[in-house]
Amino acid sequence: MTTAPTGGVPDAAALRARVADFVAAHDPATTDPIEFLAARFDAGLAWVHFPEGLGGLGAPRALQAVVDEEFARLGAAPSGREALVIGLGMAAPTILAFGTPEQQERFLKPLYTGEEIWCQLFSEPGAGSDLAALGTRAVRDGDTWVVNGQKVWTSLAHRARWAILVTRTDPDVPKHRGMTYFVCDMTAPGVEVRPLRQITGEAEFNEVYLTDVRIPDSHRLGEVGDGWRVAQTTLMNERVSIGGGAEPREGGLIGLVAGIWRDRPELRTPGLHDALLRLWVEAEAARLTKERLRQQLAVGQPGPEGSAAKLSFARLNQEISGLELELLGGEGLTYDDWTFRRPDGVDLAKRVPGFHYLRSKGNSIEGGTSEILRNIIAERVLGLPGEIRVDKDVAWKDLPK
Structure with missing residues (x-):
């Protein structure tokens, strides 16, 4: 196993070599997925910024991207982990920040491997x-x-x-x-x-x-x-996990709509062209802003900026899904997917446009309503006066129910 540089904290080159050594010793094609992730946790390559023994190496948070990219390059990126979003994105950071050593030892590893949802x-x-x-x-x-x-x-x-x-x-x-x-x-x-x-x-x-x-x-x-x-630790991480994930250019819904525009010239009108260009630019600006937020997270903890990312995510999803229906016309109104199911996650790429439109309505509610997020941004980012709160010093039992 590659040793860390002087000082005990590995740098990017050492981490890439460490990942290569790990994959060579644990062939992802033949190793059971849970065993592979458990070994990755034990090797400190789950969350490199977590302490040693808890899935990390005590390295800078920014180096997590290096580790993830190297695992992906070697064909060993985790897949099918949609059901773990709450554990990975919300529970784990909270347990790390406030959990006892016993709690961290008990919960973090099976949370990471997916053995416990x-x-x-x-x-x-x-x-x-x-x-x-x-x-x-x-x-x-x-x-x-x-x-x-x-x-x-x-x-x-x-x-x-x-x-x-x-x-x-x-x-x-x-x-x-x-x-x-x-x-x-x-x-x-x-x-x-x-x-x-x-x-x-x-x-x-x-x-x-x-x-x-x-x-x-x-x-x-x-x-x-x-x-x-x-x-608050959970909520700040939740908003980042919902609205602040990394995406390539034309990732998400804007990529689907742009693809329809390119493949179906008969659907184009000047007005829809203008609408698509406006939303494409806004989606790209939001993507770059989220990338900057991810860089800020690499050197600290989530702050109120995550509320802005989640707010933008909700509005754009709703507007882009609406444009998709408008672009497709009557064809976009067909919806034969209205069956009762208990899905593990939401994979928009595999769903019909009607599902995109209906599901996006929840984006402005889940993870904090857009109205609440605007208050957070106004008060904690822009420094505007807070709303008058008459219940601030009133005992909970005396509040109107």
């Missing part, structure tokens, strides 16, 4: 956009907590082994100060998952009922009452 129990029917208004109660009983409440819009809950869960543990203080964050066993008695059928006909999402669910205190992340701060 995660979901997110945050939103509630009466507290979607205002997460701090949540009412799911957790009451301490010795070394365990008894949880009762309802969560909604929970992707992958029907497959998940674990959930990141935010609860109300102290109703006598203002809403942001009485929350506590847990890891919840989705197989525990009292956890009930029900599908939520969407406008697409599918049920990516679920509603989850928690009835006298017992969670050991050893599964608490962060301090009691500090759940809001822990949740």
Whole structure:
């Protein structure tokens, strides 16, 4: 195995050599995929910026791209991991930031290999956009907590082994100060998952009922009452994972629409040409902005800029999918895919234009509504005065329900 340069932290060249050595010792064509990923984790090549022993090498975050590119070049890039987006993009960074050594040791490796799928129990029917208004109660009983409440819009809950869960543990203080964050066993008695059928006909999402669910205190992340701060780490990473992923030029929906334009000249009109050019330029600007955000992430932690990336992603997806239908005319209105399914993810490239149009409506809700994200950008990026919040110093129990 290639040794690290002086100082103990590998540079890009050393990492490329380390990946080459690893692939030579673990042939991706013959090694079981989970065994391959487990060995990659043990070698510190899962998340290189994580500490040694937790899937990383303590290297700069920017070098993760070097590792991923080298694995892809050698034909060893992970595939079929759509169901792991919440675990990889949201749970793992939160467990790293707030988990105990025992929690990190227990959860991170099977999360990375895909042996355990995660979901997110945050939103509630009466507290979607205002997460701090949540009412799911957790009451301490010795070394365990008894949880009762309802969560909604929970992707992958029907497959998940674990959930990141935010609860109300102290109703006598203002809403942001009485929350506590847990890891919840989705197989525990009292956890009930029900599908939520969407406008697409599918049920990516679920509603989850928690009835006298017992969670050991050893599964608490962060301090009691500090759940809001822990949740912010999750949310910042969530917005980046939804709207800030790397894409090639003409990646995503804009590439599909541009392809239709090139292949079907009979569909072209001057007005649609202008609309396509405008959205192509906006999509390219958004792609380059996301690349800059990824570079910022390489040297730090997600900030409010991720809200801008997610906001732009939602608006562009909705406008581009609308243009796709307009370009195809009556042909684009056919939709024979309205069947009840429980998909593991959303692969737009393999779906009909009608699905693109319908599914994109959820982009401005999931991962934080566009209205909330505009507030975050205004206050935390532009420095504008915050909205007047009359409930700031009111105990949660005294708030109108």
